[in-house]
Amino acid sequence: VIIPFVPASNLFFKVGVTIGERLLYPCTVGGVIAIAALGQNLEKRRRSWPTRLGGVLLAIYVWRCGERVWQWRSSEALYMADALSWPNSVKTRHQLGTVFHQQGRYDEALREFNASLMILDDNALTDHCIGQIYIET
Numbered sequence: 001v002i003i004p005f006v007p008a009s010n011l012f013f014k015v016g017v018t019i020g021e022r023l024l025y026p027c028t029v030g031g032v033i034a035i036a037a038l039g040q041n042l043e044k045r046r047r048s049w050p051t052r053l054g055g056v057l058l059a060i061y062v063w064r065c066g067e068r069v070w071q072w073r074s075s076e077a078l079y080m081a082d083a084l085s086w087p088n089s090v091k092t093r094h095q096l097g098t099v100f101h102q103q104g105r106y107d108e109a110l111r112e113f114n115a116s117l118m119i120l121d122d123n124a125l126t127d128h129c130i131g132q133i134y135i136e137t
Contacts, residue, residue, distance in 0.1 A: 034058060075099045083112075090120045097129065106133050 038054050071081040079096040086092055097112030113130050117123060 031058070031061065076103075087115075088119055090116050090123065090126075093119065094123070094126055094129070097126075101129060101133060106137055109133055 034054060035058065038051060038058065071078050076096075076099050079092055079099055082089065082092040083096050093112050093116035097109045097116065100106075100109035100112060110130065110133055113126050113133075116126050117130075
């Protein structure tokens with residue numbers, strides 16, 4: 001029952017996929033099965049260690065889920081959280097630079113675009129975005 005949670009839960013290892021919520025859809029089915037099994041065990045009034053372990057894992061999963069949902073409140077919050085989790089992600093650094101660029105925060109945008117280029121130097125889109133900032137300022 002717990003096996004579906006492991007690949008995308010970020011409990012034991014980071015998934016490494018920016019905006020990888022699509023990986024959690026199959027886990028949601030596993031979560032529903034886990035909740036049903038937990039409820040069935042609680043109905044029998046058994047307090048065995050697998051039931052307690054399932055309850056703890058479910059609580060951790062719900063906490064992490066709530067944390068991620070809060071990060072989705074804005075593009076900046078989402079990409080900032082992802083940049084902190086995956087500092088070597090070209091896509092995350094580029095997207096954070098794009099958010100800063102749209103907000104007119106050019107120095108911060110240049111910092112993120114340059115960080116993206118430090119990871120992958122051959123990215124024409126990032127070069128274009130840096131050029132746009134220099135044209136606009």
